[in-house]
Amino acid sequence: MSIIEVVLMLVKIVAVILAMIMPLAIMLTWADRRVGAMAQDRVGPNRAVIWLPTRVAQGAAVGPALGVAALVAFLAFGYLAGAGEPPTAEARATGACVFSHLAIFMTWATFAIISGLVVNRGARSSFDLWIKGFPPRQIVYIGFGAHALAIVLASAFSGTEQGLVLRDWGYGGGAAVLIFSILFGAGYAAFAIRNEPRVGLRLLGLPHAFVADGLKTLWKEDFIPPNADRFLHSLAPFISFFPALTVFAVIPFGDTLCFGADARGHLDITRLAHMVPREGMCTAGALRLQIVDLNVGILYFLALAGTGIVGAALAGWASDNKYSLLGGLRAASQMVSYEVTMGLTLIGAVMVYGTLRLDEMVRWQGENTWGIFVQPLAFVLFFASAVAESKRIPFDLPEGESEIVAGYFTEYAGMKFAMFFFSEYIAVVSSSALLAVIFLGGWNLPFLYRDGFHVAIGGAAIWDQPLSHGFVIVLGLLAFMLKVVGLCWLQLMIRWTLPRFRYDQLMRLGWRKLLPASLVNVLATGLVLMLVQSSEGALATSLRTLCDVLAAVVGVSMIGAFVWLVVFLLKPTRKRTMLASSSAQFAAQMGGTHTARMEA
Amino acid sequence: MSAEPLGPRKVVGTPVARPHRTAAVQTYVPEIARGLGIVMSHFFTNTKEMVFGQRPDPSTESVEAGINTVSYPEQKRPYPARFRGMHRLTHREDDSPRCVACLCCSTACPAQCIHIEAGEYPEGDPRRGYERFPKRFVIDELRCIFCGYCVEACPCDAIRMDTGIHAAPYDSREQFIFEKDLLMSFTGRDGSTLTQNPRHEPADTTYPGVTREKGH
Numbered sequence: 001m002s003i004i005e006v007v008l009m010l011v012k013i014v015a016v017i018l019a020m021i022m023p024l025a026i027m028l029t030w031a032d033r034r035v036g037a038m039a040q041d042r043v044g045p046n047r048a049v050i051w052l053p054t055r056v057a058q059g060a061a062v063g064p065a066l067g068v069a070a071l072v073a074f075l076a077f078g079y080l081a082g083a084g085e086p087p088t089a090e091a092r093a094t095g096a097c098v099f100s101h102l103a104i105f106m107t108w109a110t111f112a113i114i115s116g117l118v119v120n121r122g123a124r125s126s127f128d129l130w131i132k133g134f135p136p137r138q139i140v141y142i143g144f145g146a147h148a149l150a151i152v153l154a155s156a157f158s159g160t161e162q163g164l165v166l167r168d169w170g171y172g173g174g175a176a177v178l179i180f181s182i183l184f185g186a187g188y189a190a191f192a193i194r195n196e197p198r199v200g201l202r203l204l205g206l207p208h209a210f211v212a213d214g215l216k217t218l219w220k221e222d223f224i225p226p227n228a229d230r231f232l233h234s235l236a237p238f239i240s241f242f243p244a245l246t247v248f249a250v251i252p253f254g255d256t257l258c259f260g261a262d263a264r265g266h267l268d269i270t271r272l273a274h275m276v277p278r279e280g281m282c283t284a285g286a287l288r289l290q291i292v293d294l295n296v297g298i299l300y301f302l303a304l305a306g307t308g309i310v311g312a313a314l315a316g317w318a319s320d321n322k323y324s325l326l327g328g329l330r331a332a333s334q335m336v337s338y339e340v341t342m343g344l345t346l347i348g349a350v351m352v353y354g355t356l357r358l359d360e361m362v363r364w365q366g367e368n369t370w371g372i373f374v375q376p377l378a379f380v381l382f383f384a385s386a387v388a389e390s391k392r393i394p395f396d397l398p399e400g401e402s403e404i405v406a407g408y409f410t411e412y413a414g415m416k417f418a419m420f421f422f423s424e425y426i427a428v429v430s431s432s433a434l435l436a437v438i439f440l441g442g443w444n445l446p447f448l449y450r451d452g453f454h455v456a457i458g459g460a461a462i463w464d465q466p467l468s469h470g471f472v473i474v475l476g477l478l479a480f481m482l483k484v485v486g487l488c489w490l491q492l493m494i495r496w497t498l499p500r501f502r503y504d505q506l507m508r509l510g511w512r513k514l515l516p517a518s519l520v521n522v523l524a525t526g527l528v529l530m531l532v533q534s535s536e537g538a539l540a541t542s543l544r545t546l547c548d549v550l551a552a553v554v555g556v557s558m559i560g561a562f563v564w565l566v567v568f569l570l571k572p573t574r575k576r577t578m579l580a581s582s583s584a585q586f587a588a589q590m591g592g593t594h595t596a597r598m599e600a
Numbered sequence: 601m602s603a604e605p606l607g608p609r610k611v612v613g614t615p616v617a618r619p620h621r622t623a624a625v626q627t628y629v630p631e632i633a634r635g636l637g638i639v640m641s642h643f644f645t646n647t648k649e650m651v652f653g654q655r656p657d658p659s660t661e662s663v664e665a666g667i668n669t670v671s672y673p674e675q676k677r678p679y680p681a682r683f684r685g686m687h688r689l690t691h692r693e694d695d696s697p698r699c700v701a702c703l704c705c706s707t708a709c710p711a712q713c714i715h716i717e718a719g720e721y722p723e724g725d726p727r728r729g730y731e732r733f734p735k736r737f738v739i740d741e742l743r744c745i746f747c748g749y750c751v752e753a754c755p756c757d758a759i760r761m762d763t764g765i766h767a768a769p770y771d772s773r774e775q776f777i778f779e780k781d782l783l784m785s786f787t788g789r790d791g792s793t794l795t796q797n798p799r800h801e802p803a804d805t806t807y808p809g810v811t812r813e814k815g816h
Binding site: 035040041120493568581582587 | 632635636638639640642643644646647648649650652653654656657669671677678679680681682789
């Protein structure tokens with residue numbers, strides 16, 4: 001192991017903790033409250049605000065925009081000033097496509113946002129009066145039209161003389177318009193707030209979770225009950241917290257990055273491979289996007305998840321409180337019960353994938369099909385027991401605030417309480433990550449291979465788009481994050497939908513429903529595997545086609561979800577005005593209660 | 601008196617069908633999916649309306665489907681015209697209280713929260729003998745039940761509850777004791793300290809004391 005590999009390992013650990021787990025857990029804390037508020041039409045955690053002096057706020061608007069604009073200018077026109085070589089024809093074509101579409105997008109998005117603001121708060125300048133003539137929806141339609149026009153022009157003139165002119169215009173003009181729209185949006189924001197005495201940084205209530213609630217716990221009194229076991233009482237939060245954190249060591253969050261190797265065969269970080277073949281692994285200079293690739297991967301996860309039980313049980317025991325003890329016992333028995341189901345559901349997946357290593361599981365899913373299609377029952381069972389493991393609603397019996405105060409952490413305050421609280425959210429993130437890796441294909445996207453997109457169903461190629469290695473890896477990382485966030489969001493939704501179980505119902509569900517179902521799943525998986533392995537070539541071919549069809553279904557539904565989102569956002573809200581009551585007449589006289597700003 | 605027949609009483613009426621416990625109901629899974637769908641649709645709609653500033657005004661608008669929440673106290677719905685808010689003492693044209701200290705309001709008050717100390721006008725004042733003025737006029741707003749009987753009882757339109765101010769939370773009991781000066785500093789919802797009803801002063805021909813003065 002060279003020095004650089006050790007450094008890279010440390011970088012990976014820090015990156016996973018600081019860039020993935022912590023932000024996700026804090027965001028989840030915030031989103032949990034926010035989602036509940038939005039589902040119930042409340043204001044939610046929105047009170048905490050950081051007041052910025054107007055000059056600082058203007059700087060915060062303009063500074064980053066200047067930076068981004070300078071970066072774009074450097075990327076596009078840096079060669080004119082003598083930095084680097086002029087772009088090749090290929091790079092110019094890619095640049096024209098990227099710059100022109102980004103420019104169109106930034107322009108219509110900026111104008112639509114400004115127009116929407118003007119509609120809501122009224123015109124304050126002559127520019128506002130002008131843009132008021134274009135409703136936001138109309139601007140969005142014009143923007144879509146511009147995107148379509150750019151695509152049509154590019155494909156119509158591709159390969160001709162005019163096409164080259166168009167390409168250069170798209171490259172230079174696109175970059176110029178992009179720079180202009182970025183600076184214009186920031187400049188408008190700075191101009192619009194010039195007369196405000198101060199500007200509140202509210203960020204949808206994010207400071208509430210980060211600053212108000214997060215830092216508050218550090219300042220609070222660290223209370224230990226007089227008769228409690230001081231050592232164990234202080235140890236329990238750590239036992240609960242660290243297993244939740246260390247689970248991430250085995251989660252692969254991206255495909256292997258291929259670098260070149262130096263003379264001694266060590267990884268050379270400056271030489272990222274440009275293109276890699278579709279099959280096979282990179283030989284020298286491979287950087288796994290996974291902290292450690294343990295050969296017992298999934299067993300490591302189960303072992304650590306089991307350790308979390310000790311923390312909760314210890315907290316309940318060491319607190320010298322009957323309610324804590326009850327909560328601790330509940331936590332212990334619940335988590336042990338669902339651990340069994342969790343392990344048994346994974347047996348089916350392990351049988352299919354033929355490995356315990358999580359990265360190889362993801363590779364299997366990339367070559368064949370996503371785990372949710374081969375193990376649908378296991379997905380549901382694992383999801384249910386993962387929610388139960390994180391001790392959240394509807395399985396929050398160990399807390400059960402209507403029955404046993406706050407359960408096992410009744411006697412905890414300040415940061416120690418926050419550690420229990422946090423480990424719950426980290427457990428949500430880690431179970432979502434594990435679900436994404438085992439059942440939703442990890443970093444895989446439909447038809448995305450190591451060398452780009454190859455859409456083909458049963459050997460009949462439909463569309464090919466080679467992509468560079470770095471781009472594929474970034475796409476994979478984004479896909480993995482998207483899946484994790486989506487699953488976390490589903491868990492939040494379940495938390496805001498379902499009521500709490502009764503304790504006997506919980507135990508009955510675990511031992512009499514989920515456990516037999518997981519055993520049946522193992523049996524059925526074994527039978528189907530035997531059938532498939534003993535079958536002839538025809539079945540294998542049709543299964544291969546089925547895999548392609550399933551990938552196509554996933555791809556089409558992802559596109560469908562995106563289209564649905566756009567349609568949903570553009571759908572107008574139909575309102576009725578009613579001035580029947582004198583209260584409504586007063587409100588109308590005052591210009592409505594709608595305009596009341598949310599001040600802390 | 602007819603004798604009740606022994607044994608179970610005969611049930612009359614049409615029997616109600618018990619809900620059928622189908623597999624879908626027993627597994628609870630379809631209902632979970634339906635509930636998730638409802639929560640998600642509320643989440644998406646409310647989020648979109650908040651981000652795009654499309655939330656309907658809670659007191660003047662309604663959306664065709666969906667809920668219409670007032671996010672109190674960030675948003676406040678104005679009170680209706682006849683809302684009984686904090687009391688005020690109305691003024692005469694010369695900014696003295698219209699109150700004549702007749703004690704009708706404090707008599708009518710079921711909560712006994714009004715305390716008035718009446719004062720006599722000085723010798724020679726034409727009003728002496730016909731009306732008095734409140735030396736002190738104190739309302740314990742913590743005792744007040746906002747029934748409005750004082751306003752009904754007042755013969756001079758001197759006490760009103762049209763300020764539109766609702767009972768505010770204070771941090772000590774003393775702060776709920778509203779003295780005359782404070783009560784006179786409140787205005788009606790139109791911003792005026794007067795009332796629309798004209799006041800009949802001793803010099804006016806409409807002055808109710810005129811008949812007594814002329815000996816009719």
